[in-house]
Amino acid sequence: MAEMAVSDTLIRLPNRPGFDERLPHLIDAQTGADRCAAVMMLDLDRFKNVNDKYGHPAGDRVLVEVGKRVAALLRECETVARLGGDEFAVILRKLDCPGQASATAERIIDAVCRPIMLREGEVSVGTSIGITIFPDNEGSSDELMKCADLALGEAKRAGKGCYRFYDPAMQEEVSRKHAMAEELERAFDEDQIKVYLQPILLLETGAVTFAESLVRWDDGTPGPLAAGEFIDVIDEFQLAPRLEHAVFSQVFGMVKQWHHDGIDYPVVTLNLSAADLRSSKFCERIIAAVEKHELRADMFALEILETALFERGAETVENNIRRLSDLGFRIMLDNFGVGHASLTHLTCLPADYVKVDKSLIACIQPKDAGETIPGAVLKLAKGLGINTIAEGVENERHLSWLMSMNCDYAQGYFFHAPIPLKTFDLYLRGGVFASSEREGLAQYRLTNS
Structure with missing residues (x-):
């Protein structure tokens, strides 16, 4: 015994x-x-x-x-x-x-x-x-x-x-994360977690067709924190439900108001984590939130990191992606080209759009033709009838190359930085999107097309 x-x-x-x-x-x-x-x-x-x-x-x-x-x-x-x-x-x-x-x-x-x-x-x-x-x-x-x-x-x-x-520094990191988790709890209580939107343009017309929702922690000090600086703490300390509630309430609430007021607005994209897609209840939660605001799934696109396809629970992830597509959400495969996603994933999953990672766009040179990694990704997606979006467009060189490759959409600081949701709302209600400060760029009209 x-x-x-x-x-x-x-x-x-x-x-x-x-x-x-x-x-x-x-x-x-x-x-x-x-x-x-x-x-x-x-x-x-x-x-x-x-x-x-x-x-x-x-x-x-x-x-x-x-x-x-x-x-x-x-x-x-x-x-x-x-x-x-x-x-x-x-x-x-x-x-x-x-x-x-x-x-x-x-x-x-x-x-x-x-x-x-x-x-x-x-x-x-x-x-x-x-x-x-x-x-x-x-x-x-x-x-x-x-x-x-x-x-x-x-x-x-x-x-x-x-x-x-x-390493003793690991303990210091743990202490830092615990302190940040406590601050995040207060941030949620005080509505400091804000949604920003970054325009995504249809290159053929310059119309802002999509807007990616990005999370910022705005505690009133200069320079709000991007999600990448605290998302690991959100995951580790089980704060994801609070983040989900904050994002859903802000995005769906604003889109409901635009829809009610008859304003032309872009399709808003939401970034999903691997944890979201591993959850057996996520599909029910997001569609319930959409319907609560009297909206439809096809008014939104869901951005999915290609790395989510290779983490634990990959079978559940793929099943949830298919179900979300069946519910009417548009599916975007994000950061494509830097992970392990393959032709198999593009053909087997219901991907409507592929977002070429900004690290690939940053490497584009004036002399580059299609024989580059971003060029190969664009050709692959085009050959499968999947729309292409370039992330991280920072200059005229990037834009010219993408247009020569017939890329469908683009986003980046060359067009506009992420904008606080309330400021984005003012631009929409003004009927004209904010003109770029960069020379040679015209104003962009918003459209649902």
Whole structure:
């Protein structure tokens, strides 16, 4: 009975209590020793996909195989334990230098990512690893585990399938994020989270046909913060529902007013996160919000980062994209050309528009013809009958090249910076969009066409 209390009955390795029992002995043994030791925390990547597709019994067999593979790489004096779920921990002992921990981490990553054969079929998972070195990072068992966990979080943010060593700066980053999360809570309470709109022009006529909604944190100080500076905190501290409510209420409320007042207005685009698309309830939430404001789905376009197609829950993401399209929303595949999206995704998903990433547009040179990456993306989309939008148009050179390539739409600071929603409303009600300060650019009339 005592053995069962400290062992994982599924994969016959130490469990969390068993690991916690062994870790203090490691600390005592290393105190004053010339050599170092390491504590690793492992979290499996893409494991949820196995459970979702084949069921939990298949997932259990994957855990057993992963446990065997990791244990086979360790020396007799070292330990691997299953902490729970798809989390494992490893104790490495008698290390001459941290580089030995790096080598072991690389071997573990390579071993775990090898395909696993199940009765249901072949599956592939991966692992991310956080490492803390003792006695470089001294402390209690709980403190060492906390350090390894912080390093694990950093590894997962770095793109998964990699390892990271604990650094004291990680704790400073955690403190910064906690402070920012508290400030964001107040920002939502005080309506400091604002929607800005950036015009997207139809290049053939110069008409502003779309407007991308962008989030800004405007606390009254000069220069509001762009979403990229705080979106990781929104996700990590489960503030996404508050952000969603703020964006939906501002955008749908304004479009409802424009529609009621009979004003010509562009199709407003909304940026969706991978978390939105992984949620089984998101489709219901967004269509409920649209209908609450007496609007229709076809009045809006949804921008989807191509990276969302490759994160965990990719099958759910693709199903939700199809459902949103069926509901009437226009679908834009955002930042295309810098990730891993392929011809398969363009042909299988209901993409109405492809947005060529601004990093590709920035590389355009006057002598460039179509034999460039952005040129290839434009030709590919055109060949499939998908409308093209260029992001990050900053100068006349970009514009001329895009027009020579028959790109359909463009947006960027060459035309206009993102505009506060209320200011955009004033431009619409004036009947004429704000004229550009750049020489040679005319005013742009708004249209729904």
